Amino acid sequence: MSLFGPGHGACPGCGFPIAVRGALEALDGKVIAVNSTGCLEIVSSMYGRNTWGVPYIHSLFENAGAVAAGIETALRALKRDKEAHVVVFAGDGATFDIGIGTLSGMMDRNHNVIYICYDNEAYQNTGNQQSMATPTGAATTTTPAGKVIPGKMGRKKDMISIAVAHGIPYVASASIAFPKDFQRKVKRAAEFEGAKYIQVHAPCVTGWGIDGKLTVEVARLAVETGLYPLVEYENGKLVRVRKIKDRKPVEEYLKLQRRFRHLFKHPKGKEIIEELQRVADENARRYGLDA
Amino acid sequence: MRKVVRGFYAIAEAVRLSRPNVIAAYPITPQTEIVENLAEMYANGELGDTEYVTAESEFGAASMVLGASAAGARAFTATSSQGLLLMTEVLYNAAGMRLPIVLVVANRSVSAPLSIWNDIQDSISIRDAGIIQLYVESNQEAHDMIPLAFKVAENRDVLLPFMVCVDGFKLTHAYEPVDLLDQETVDKFLPPYEPVVKLDIEKPAALGCYAPPPYYMEFRVAMEMAMERAREVMLKEFEEWYRLTGRDWGGYVVAENCEDAEVVVVAMGSIVALIREVVKQMRKEGKKVGMLKIRTYRPFPHEEVRKALKNAQKVVVIDRALSIGAEPPLAADVKSALFGLSPEFHSVVMGLGGRDIPREQIEKLINDVLEGKAKPGKRFEGLYEFEEVIP
Numbered sequence: 060m061s062l063f064g065p066g067h068g069a070c071p072g073c074g075f076p077i078a079v080r081g082a083l084e085a086l087d088g089k090v091i092a093v094n095s096t097g098c099l100e101i102v103s104s105m106y107g108r109n110t111w112g113v114p115y116i117h118s119l120f121e122n123a124g125a126v127a128a129g130i131e132t133a134l135r136a137l138k139r140d141k142e143a144h145v146v147v148f149a150g151d152g153a154t155f156d157i158g159i160g161t162l163s164g165m166m167d168r169n170h171n172v173i174y175i176c177y178d179n180e181a182y183q184n185t186g187n188q189q190s191m192a193t194p195t196g197a198a199t200t201t202t203p204a205g206k207v208i209p210g211k212m213g214r215k216k217d218m219i220s221i222a223v224a225h226g227i228p229y230v231a232s233a234s235i236a237f238p239k240d241f242q243r244k245v246k247r248a249a250e251f252e253g254a255k256y257i258q259v260h261a262p263c264v265t266g267w268g269i270d271g272k273l274t275v276e277v278a279r280l281a282v283e284t285g286l287y288p289l290v291e292y293e294n295g296k297l298v299r300v301r302k303i304k305d306r307k308p309v310e311e312y313l314k315l316q317r318r319f320r321h322l323f324k325h326p327k328g329k330e331i332i333e334e335l336q337r338v339a340d341e342n343a344r345r346y347g348l349d350a
Numbered sequence: 351m352r353k354v355v356r357g358f359y360a361i362a363e364a365v366r367l368s369r370p371n372v373i374a375a376y377p378i379t380p381q382t383e384i385v386e387n388l389a390e391m392y393a394n395g396e397l398g399d400t401e402y403v404t405a406e407s408e409f410g411a412a413s414m415v416l417g418a419s420a421a422g423a424r425a426f427t428a429t430s431s432q433g434l435l436l437m438t439e440v441l442y443n444a445a446g447m448r449l450p451i452v453l454v455v456a457n458r459s460v461s462a463p464l465s466i467w468n469d470i471q472d473s474i475s476i477r478d479a480g481i482i483q484l485y486v487e488s489n490q491e492a493h494d495m496i497p498l499a500f501k502v503a504e505n506r507d508v509l510l511p512f513m514v515c516v517d518g519f520k521l522t523h524a525y526e527p528v529d530l531l532d533q534e535t536v537d538k539f540l541p542p543y544e545p546v547v548k549l550d551i552e553k554p555a556a557l558g559c560y561a562p563p564p565y566y567m568e569f570r571v572a573m574e575m576a577m578e579r580a581r582e583v584m585l586k587e588f589e590e591w592y593r594l595t596g597r598d599w600g601g602y603v604v605a606e607n608c609e610d611a612e613v614v615v616v617a618m619g620s621i622v623a624l625i626r627e628v629v630k631q632m633r634k635e636g637k638k639v640g641m642l643k644i645r646t647y648r649p650f651p652h653e654e655v656r657k658a659l660k661n662a663q664k665v666v667v668i669d670r671a672l673s674i675g676a677e678p679p680l681a682a683d684v685k686s687a688l689f690g691l692s693p694e695f696h697s698v699v700m701g702l703g704g705r706d707i708p709r710e711q712i713e714k715l716i717n718d719v720l721e722g723k724a725k726p727g728k729r730f731e732g733l734y735e736f737e738e739v740i741p
């Protein structure tokens with residue numbers, strides 16, 4: 060049996076299967092997978108149609124961090140902790156929003172778990188509602204672009220810094236556009252004892268309104284504009300960033316996606332685009348992205 | 351070994367002797383002392399291979415024991431009131447996943463208004479989760495029921511979580527003589543947990559699947575079947591317990607003086623001890639009264655209740671919880687067990703939020719019913735005059 064799929068039901072062009080398969084392969088399938096409620100769970104774990112080639116558990120939307128912590132504790136108590144890596148796959152809603160409490164507990168107690176958040180920047184399973192990972196200006200069904208309000212107001216939550224602030228040994232951001240880099244990060248994470256947090260940008264074709272063939276291209280542009288900086292922290296220190304040669308203007312990223320289309324005609328759209336450019340510039344300064 | 355100990359210690363000690371692999375918990379009055387005792391045992395190296403974790407919330411604690419149980423561990427937690435309500439989503443999930451977690455609920459009323467005192471509204475509120483619920487009347491019973499809970503929950507014919515409900519403060523903080531078990535006895539009774547399915551790299555399985563309409567109902571009906579099988583399993587284990595310890599707990603109900611009784615009082619939990627005393631006294635006075643203690647609320651002992659009450663002319667059910675807008679929970683279940691029989695039925699609610707239940711109140715209650723002075727139906731006892739206010 061393969062480690063993940065091919066029978067999964069994700070939309071053609073969906074980003075997260077690349078991350079899931081990549082992580083499982085990077086760890087040679089020595090994984091106990093913990094999954095929160097969301098798109099990944101729904102497309103992979105239907106009764107009688109399990110697509111996972113590794114032991115897998117789904118409990119609730121908001122408790123993957125604690126379930127993983129419990130598994131890890133049990134493996135230690137049973138002296139089975141060398142058997143496998145406990146790896147969480149959770150959406151951004153499960154991670155940034157409703158499950159942040161149990162994730163914080165898991166990180167605070169430093170359980171030996173690799174927590175991978177596949178970040179598709181909204182609640183996609185339930186039809187594209189905003190999460191705290193949704194970027195400024197994106198239209199979702201709960202932050203629609205209206206005559207007055209041009210999509211999501213407020214910034215994308217900085218989960219990377221929140222993870223780093225917990226003092227855990229390894230934190231990284233990644234993108235499905237750079238699968239080798241992502242796999243290296245998963246392998247690197249596995250070398251540390253304790254809690255590890257990896258956030259991997261994984262486009263959603265339906266929610267973002269992109270052509271299924273452009274998934275990787277769109278994800279790459281998020282990195283190349285500076286909107287999704289790829290960074291790596293070891294023991295609280297920033298140790299590596301992916302440098303960008305000729306950082307592109309954010310419009311190049313935005314214009315490929317339906318969720319940002321209104322920004323190009325809405326009276327407040329220009330302001331929002333400028334704001335997003337400021338976010339990208341700030342990322343570049345903060346992490347030294349420009350090569 | 352017989353010792354005068356406090357309830358929380360008797361509980362913690364029984365948990366230790368049951369050799370759980372993982373304990374995860376979060377403090378809340380009046381449960382706190384149970385986990386504090388366990389934490390102390392852990393700190394002193396007295397918990398053997400058990401891992402003890404303080405969670406970030408009851409929701410986290412329940413989720414951790416769920417994960418631990420799925421990984422093949424024997425797992426324990428304890429809580430009260432708001433903590434139990436916060437665990438609710440996870441507990442329904444654990445039951446559906448057929449994970450034999452054991453938890454102790456130190457029963458406490460629920461907010462609002464805030465009250466740390468005892469009634470059983472908390473555990474009653476999640477009676478439909480698919481969790482075995484057992485209510486004890488003494489700390490000896492609490493102590494003994496914990497190894498039994500693990501044994502029944504982990505039985506392959508059952509595989510459901512098990513909740514031992516102990517009245518907060520009234521039992522948890524009371525000093526009582528308890529015959530404490532020893533490790534040899536518990537080990538003889540309770541073998542290590544052998545899960546049927548677990549998260550195992552050698553045999554990858556998916557737990558917690560998603561079930562569309564063609565599958566869902568069968569999973570739920572299977573839980574109902576397991577709960578039915580738990581009846582047999584539990585009786586067998588009560589017998590085994592008696593053989594091993596000489597302590598005979600009977601079964602799901604304890605009927606005393608019911609055969610010829612005109613009035614039978616039905617209740618659960620620590621209040622049973624008081625009712626027993628009153629009934630004994632009244633019997634000495636030649637009054638035909640009896641008492642029925644319900645030990646397991648889920649599975650509900652319909653047949654036993656019906657059998658014990660079949661000769662009673664008048665039945666009094668005491669509830670310490672409400673189902674606001676309907677009959678109180680225990681009264682409703684007892685009534686359904688009596689379907690077709692029609693004794694005079696008194697549903698009495700008392701002791702909410704720690705309201706004192708004096709002995710005289712119970713005496714008067716039974717006497718009034720016996721003498722035909724009380725109107726059948728539902729009523730509240732021990733209530734003060736009050737004007738309705740919306741706080």
Ligand SMILES: Cc1ncc(C[n+]2csc(CCOP(=O)(O)OP(=O)(O)O)c2C)c(N)n1
Pocket residue numbers: 095096097098099120121149150151152153154179181182183184185190
């Ligand atoms: C307590 C609770 N609230 C709401 C839901 C409904 N719900 C299921 S999945 C989901 C969104 C998942 O979003 P995310 O974690 O970002 O994953 P994605 O679907 O985008 O992959 C929601 C709101 C739920 N299952 N449980």
Ligand code: SF4
Pocket residue numbers: 068069070072073074075098099102179183184262263264265266
């Ligand atoms: S809705 Fe989006 S995230 Fe979900 S499977 Fe489809 S593309 Fe992937």
